[in-house]
Structure formats: structure tokens, C-alpha cells
Amino acid sequence: MQLPAIPRPLARVVGALPAFPASLAFSAAGNLAAWPALRGLDWGEVRGRRFCVHVRDLGLKLYFSVGRKGFVPEVASSADVTFTATTEDFVRLGLRLEDPDTLFFNRRLLIEGDTDLGLRVKNMLDGVEFEELTRRLPAGLGQVVTGLRQRAQMQA
Secondary structure, three states, rough: OOOOOOHHHHHHHHHHHHHHHHHHHHHHHHHHHHHHHHOOOOOOOOOOOOEEEEEHHHHHHHHEEEEEOEEEEEOOOOOOHHHHEEEHHHHHHHOOOOOOOEEEEEEEEOOEHHHHHHHHHHHHHHHHOOHHHHHOOOOOHHHHHHHHHHHHHHOO
């Protein structure tokens, strides 16, 4: 499954937006959709560290940390570790259609800053089964995500 390219005018508009509102929306969505499956992981060593997800083709940078109750949006424009990829590659990672190590070694996923921290978090997330994540998504969303993944696998 290949996503359509992000139109340049849209990328320019999104890239010009302030980071905090997008980080707030990202953290809220992550807490609603993913935190129920992730809360049981041992976040002790990464709690309070600052992360950035840089969506390269959108020019969007999302800053957050991990607190006791989930993802916390950050105002800061710096991070301990930054994960950079395109929209399509982040979607493929989320649907578990691509292995993060493959993307990393093909330079489609960059981990900058405290790479040890980035690899630790990547390994923690790799340990969560896709079915566990989708099972805990809000009403009906898990079925939609599973359907998207199945459709993409059939097109591959």
C-alpha cells in the first residue's frame, strides 16, 4: 500500500503551524488510542525525557514526554531524541507493515540525539503485539485499523 504524496501546499501550511497545538493533539490521540496498550510497559527509565516525532514531508515536529498517565505534550523545541520519517513510513510502522530496523538501516527512519534512548523505546514498542494494540483501541477504531492493515497486505 502506497499512500498518495502529501500536496506541497498542504505540507507548507502544516509545516508553518506552531508545534504545541499539534503536539497537544498528537498526545491526546496517543493517550486515547495507544496508551491503554502501552501503559503496562516499564516507562520508568524514559519518563520525563523529551521526544520529537518529525514528519519530514509535512515539516511537522511533535514534541512530547511520557508521564505517569500517558503522553504529555511539550512546548519545547528541543528533544532528547528525535524520530524522523515520512508520513507514509510512520503509517507503515504503525500498521506494522514495515520493520523499524529495516527503515532505520535504509535511512528512511532517522533516530537523532540520544540514540540509546530511541532504541530503548523502539524495542519497548516492538514488544507490543499489533493485535493487543488494536484490541484496546476505542470502539470500532481497532477494526478500521486492522482492515487497513489487511488491505495493505493484500496489495503488497
